[in-house]
Amino acid sequence: xxxxxxxxxxxxxxxxxxxxxxxxxxxxxxxxxxxxxxxxxxxxxxxxxxxxxxxxxxxxxxxxxxxxxxxxxxxxxxxxxxxxxxxxxxxxxxxxxxxxxxxxxxxxxxxxxxxxxxxxxxxxxxxxxxxxxxxxxxxxxxxxxxxxxxxxxxxxxxxxxxxxxxxxxxxxxxxxxxxxxxxxxxxxxxxxxxxxxxxxxxxxxxxxxxxxxxxxxxxxxxxxxxxxxxxxxx
Numbered sequence: 001x002x003x004x005x006x007x008x009x010x011x012x013x014x015x016x017x018x019x020x021x022x023x024x025x026x027x028x029x030x031x032x033x034x035x036x037x038x039x040x041x042x043x044x045x046x047x048x049x050x051x052x053x054x055x056x057x058x059x060x061x062x063x064x065x066x067x068x069x070x071x072x073x074x075x076x077x078x079x080x081x082x083x084x085x086x087x088x089x090x091x092x093x094x095x096x097x098x099x100x101x102x103x104x105x106x107x108x109x110x111x112x113x114x115x116x117x118x119x120x121x122x123x124x125x126x127x128x129x130x131x132x133x134x135x136x137x138x139x140x141x142x143x144x145x146x147x148x149x150x151x152x153x154x155x156x157x158x159x160x161x162x163x164x165x166x167x168x169x170x171x172x173x174x175x176x177x178x179x180x181x182x183x184x185x186x187x188x189x190x191x192x193x194x195x196x197x198x199x200x201x202x203x204x205x206x207x208x209x210x211x212x213x214x215x216x217x218x219x220x221x222x223x224x225x226x227x228x229x230x231x232x233x234x
Contacts, residue, residue, distance in 0.1 A: 020080040021061040109151035136184040161196040190221040
């Protein structure tokens with residue numbers, strides 16, 4: 001950044017991002033990914049993910065790839081992922097690479113770059129584009145998230161999954177679980193040919209019931225959620 005190498009803070013070791021256009025970073029990343037896959041050939045999915053912070057590289061090469069330099073970095077990130085994915089496809093054609101669409105940095109679909117055929121995009125329903133977790137993606141506060149997700153689905157149909165956050169963080173102990181919101185979400189995901197879904201955290205109120213219902217919905221999105229929440233039906 002500004003010609004100075006940034007170093008992780010002791011309490012935030014993942015907040016500094018690598019220079020994704022640096023040839024050595026790409027070479028080492030490819031070498032290590034091929035090594036990891038070679039040791040775990042029985043596995044299918046391997047993730048190429050940035051850190052969790054916002055301190056993205058500000059060099060000219062990186063910013064030249066960005067739709068909005070230093071802010072919307074999806075093209076920069078996906079260009080890097082694609083180079084790793086092409087190397088993987090040559091040696092391990094059955095393995096897939098996961099890339100995350102996460103936070104305002106990479107949630108928005110790229111402007112110029114498309115995922116390679118062996119890249120699956122995991123859209124994260126997270127702030128700031130997803131602001132409400134008590135309702136589904138039709139909620140006014142989630143319009144940007146829905147636009148993002150549908151943009152990815154148009155760009156690479158059959159290569160999109162979701163990492164959902166079924167918890168309202170500002171209301172961490174809210175007594176009302178998002179059962180119906182998650183039901184509508186899963187109906188939507190199934191209808192859009194979303195290939196897989198993961199969950200990050202869960203409501204603290206009625207946690208076991210929530211996990212039970214979500215497990216049932218994951219197997220069958222058309223399950224009757226109301227019947228699952230009645231004790232006599234379980």
